[in-house]
Amino acid sequence: MNAAIDNHWYPVAMISGIDAxxxxxxxxxxxxxxxxxxxxxxxxxxxxxxxxxxxxxxLWTSPGQPNRDLFxxxxxxxxxxxxxxxxxxxxxxxxxxxxxxxxxxxxxxxVHTDILGAEPHTxxxxxxxxxxxxxxxxxxxxxKFYQPQAAKSAAGGITTEYMYRVPAPTCSVLYKTCPPRPGxxxxxxxxxxxxxxxxxxxxxxxALYDDESTMSEMVSFQQLIFMQDRxxxxxxxxxxxxxxxxxxxxxxxxxxxxxxxxxLKKIGYTYGAQLVAA
Amino acid sequence: xxWVAVGLKxxxxxxxxxxxxxxxxxxxxxxTPSGRYHAWSDRCPHRGMRLSxxxxxxxxxxxxxxxxxxxxxxxxxxxxxHPKLTPPDTICVPTYxxxxxxGVIWVSLAGTDMPLPVLGGRVPIRSLQISxxxxxxxxxxxxxxxxxxxxxxxxxxxxxxxxxTDRTCMVHALAAPDADRKVVSRWLEDLRxxxxxxxx
Numbered sequence: 386m387n388a389a390i391d392n393h394w395y396p397v398a399m400i401s402g403i404d405a406x407x408x409x410x411x412x413x414x415x416x417x418x419x420x421x422x423x424x425x426x427x428x429x430x431x432x433x434x435x436x437x438x439x440x441x442x443x444l445w446t447s448p449g450q451p452n453r454d455l456f457x458x459x460x461x462x463x464x465x466x467x468x469x470x471x472x473x474x475x476x477x478x479x480x481x482x483x484x485x486x487x488x489x490x491x492x493x494x495x496v497h498t499d500i501l502g503a504e505p506h507t508x509x510x511x512x513x514x515x516x517x518x519x520x521x522x523x524x525x526x527x528x529k530f531y532q533p534q535a536a537k538s539a540a541g542g543i544t545t546e547y548m549y550r551v552p553a554p555t556c557s558v559l560y561k562t563c564p565p566r567p568g569x570x571x572x573x574x575x576x577x578x579x580x581x582x583x584x585x586x587x588x589x590x591x592a593l594y595d596d597e598s599t600m601s602e603m604v605s606f607q608q609l610i611f612m613q614d615r616x617x618x619x620x621x622x623x624x625x626x627x628x629x630x631x632x633x634x635x636x637x638x639x640x641x642x643x644x645x646x647x648x649l650k651k652i653g654y655t656y657g658a659q660l661v662a663a
Numbered sequence: 664x665x666w667v668a669v670g671l672k673x674x675x676x677x678x679x680x681x682x683x684x685x686x687x688x689x690x691x692x693x694x695t696p697s698g699r700y701h702a703w704s705d706r707c708p709h710r711g712m713r714l715s716x717x718x719x720x721x722x723x724x725x726x727x728x729x730x731x732x733x734x735x736x737x738x739x740x741x742x743x744x745h746p747k748l749t750p751p752d753t754i755c756v757p758t759y760x761x762x763x764x765x766g767v768i769w770v771s772l773a774g775t776d777m778p779l780p781v782l783g784g785r786v787p788i789r790s791l792q793i794s795x796x797x798x799x800x801x802x803x804x805x806x807x808x809x810x811x812x813x814x815x816x817x818x819x820x821x822x823x824x825x826x827x828t829d830r831t832c833m834v835h836a837l838a839a840p841d842a843d844r845k846v847v848s849r850w851l852e853d854l855r856x857x858x859x860x861x862x863x
Contacts, residue, residue: 491729491743491744492728492729494730494743495726495727495728495729495730495743496727496728504730504743507730507743507744507746508743508744508745508746509744509745616716617712617727617728620712620713620716621710621711621712621713622689622705622706622711622713623711627711632711633708633709633710633711634708634709634753634754635709636709636742636744636745636748637744637745638744638745
């Protein structure tokens with residue numbers, strides 16, 4: 386048991402996808418889950434019941450005693466949004482690498498070419514990053530980037546504004562300019578289930594304003610993006626995320642990732658992390 | 664350490680990068696548009712991405728993740744996220760001695776004063792993966808070194824052996840220029856079957 390790792394909420398299934406009971410892994414340990422009479426349950430390997438929360442279309446559990454509630458996303462509750470269960474993608478990388486990649490914009494022109502970015506628009510301007518002590522979350526704001534096709538709903542290239550939030554070690558919430566409603570934020574999340582330290586299941590979820598696209602078009606768009614990310618994530622060495630400086634070289638564009646790594650270290654979250662001593 | 668064959672020239676045309684390895688050392692093997700070969704550690708120092716997934720642009724190798732460009736000395740000279748920045752000299756990729764001779768690309772991990780292997784005018788035929796360690800393969804021929812193993816009795820063949828894992832190696836085969844390529848290729852497949860203990 387390691388409280389710093391166990392006492393968090395983790396996504397383990399998309400609720401609409403639970404038909405029969407099944408087994409999965411959480412932090413390297415077998416768990417089972419299912420749904421009966423509309424209520425989800427999760428058991429650990431010994432058959433003991435684990436706490437559950439059903440939120441954002443997903444089932445959450447914890448192998449420990451979470452000392453706070455699962456985070457909320459108030460913006461996602463506003464009326465008129467389409468809530469999109471994207472599905473899951475298993476990736477052979479540390480859950481922390483998956484989150485860090487989600488926080489990165491500098492890769493857009495090279496990995497999501499002509500969709501989320503395109504040369505020569507590669508420059509990343511300075512933005513604000515903060516660990517908000519009062520809520521114990523990492524936030525990056527005033528992030529701006531030129532995008533040829535920012536979302537399924539975008540008609541052409543726009544400079545998109547982003548805000549990133551890390552409310553839990555293996556989750557991130559992105560707020561980005563909504564192409565059809567420039568005054569509002571689209572919400573795109575990345576919920577990561579740590580199967581093991583070097584293998585994860587990623588559950589993206591979205592709350593968008595988009596009256597035009599079909600559900601499957603929105604899902605396909607996000608899946609395409611994440612497949613492109615996966616080709617990166619499975620080819621980074623080491624597979625675990627180095628938390629100590631020295632192994633990798635950050636620049637100003639990487640301020641969010643620097644803050645994320647620093648925060649993980651501060652809260653003692655070492656699952657999927659590579660420390661110098663290791 | 665001696666020169667080790669890591670690939671055939673025809674497999675790495677100008678402007679191309681491919682993954683290769685010598686035992687546990689993973690390599691990004693690339694060729695500039697003007698035909699100069701380089702063998703580097705297969706890892707971008709920025710975020711650990713494999714450089715063998717990158718792309719050659721001008722005389723640089725660029726990482727596919729963030730487009731960082733490395734010059735032929737392995738030094739980072741351009742970071743697209745910060746176009747006006749001159750990257751510090753400390754951002755560089757470990758490089759290894761690399762040269763082409765006789766249509767084969769050779770690498771020496773520790774650096775070497777040894778001349779490149781003499782191939783006696785032979786030409787490359789093909790590369791073949793064999794499920795046998797490089798030392799075991801050399802032992803089969805009674806050879807002490809596996810840089811090149813001459814098999815004079817068969818087509819004047821020369822085998823350049825690349826250690827891959829404890830149980831596999833890659834054999835880059837050369838033969839006399841007038842040898843029938845199909846015949847030599849068939850001989851190599853028979854050789855592999857024998858070495859792997861499979862009835863041919």
